[in-house]
Amino acid sequence: xxxxxxxxxxxxxxxxxxxxxxxxxxxxxxxxxxxxxxxxxxxxxxxxxxxxxxxxxxxxxxxxxxxxxxxxxxxxxxxxxxxxxxxxxxxxxxxxxxxxxxxxxxxxxxxxxxxxxxxxxxxxxxxxxxxxxxxxxxxxxxxxxx
Numbered sequence: 455x456x457x458x459x460x461x462x463x464x465x466x467x468x469x470x471x472x473x474x475x476x477x478x479x480x481x482x483x484x485x486x487x488x489x490x491x492x493x494x495x496x497x498x499x500x501x502x503x504x505x506x507x508x509x510x511x512x513x514x515x516x517x518x519x520x521x522x523x524x525x526x527x528x529x530x531x532x533x534x535x536x537x538x539x540x541x542x543x544x545x546x547x548x549x550x551x552x553x554x555x556x557x558x559x560x561x562x563x564x565x566x567x568x569x570x571x572x573x574x575x576x577x578x579x580x581x582x583x584x585x586x587x588x589x590x591x592x593x594x595x596x597x598x599x600x
Contacts (some may be wrong), residue, residue, distance in 0.1 A: 477551055478522065478596035480586070485594025488587045493518075496580070499598050507598060515578065520600035522592065523548035526557075537565040537574040544569070551596075555588040 489508060498509035499519045507519065516529040525548050527539035545568075547553075557564045561576030568574075582588040 478593035479551060480589035480591070480593030482590070482593040482597055484587075485590035485592065488582075488591050489594050492580070492582060492587070493591065496578075499595070501598075502600075508594075518595050519598050521549055521554070522596035522599060523550075524600075525549075535575060535577040537569060537571075537576060540574075541565060541568055551589065551592045554592045554595075555585060558582045558588050558591070559585065 486508070493515075494509045494512060496512050496514035497516070497518050498511050498513070499507045500509075500511070500517050501507060501519055509518075516532040516534070525542040525546060527534040527542035549557075553564075553568075557576075558578075559582050561578040561581070562574070565574040565576050566572055582591070
């Protein structure tokens, strides 16, 4: 828990530095490939006009347009689980590369640590198994900034 708290503190302090570019260090082209392999069955990337920019208009998960920097649990019209909404409300911090990667690799574990609540649960059951792929996915999704 101490390790997570230290990492969370560093992420919070660094967040303002990431505000303009969302600090994506991965390979966006590789991230596009991984998004198409791992995410499209549940997620879409669609702009404010409804134009699908990536994915297949899936609605199981929230629209990932503008996810880089967006506060967790805040896409209008999507029914999030209570834990991710609580995370967004209590921290007010947007997704960074570090938090996104940690979340997609273990959604429930991330929420439990971030909220310091062993009962917290994520609705996303899928886990990205490879950290490099998760970093690349973030880089790809960061190209769809609001």
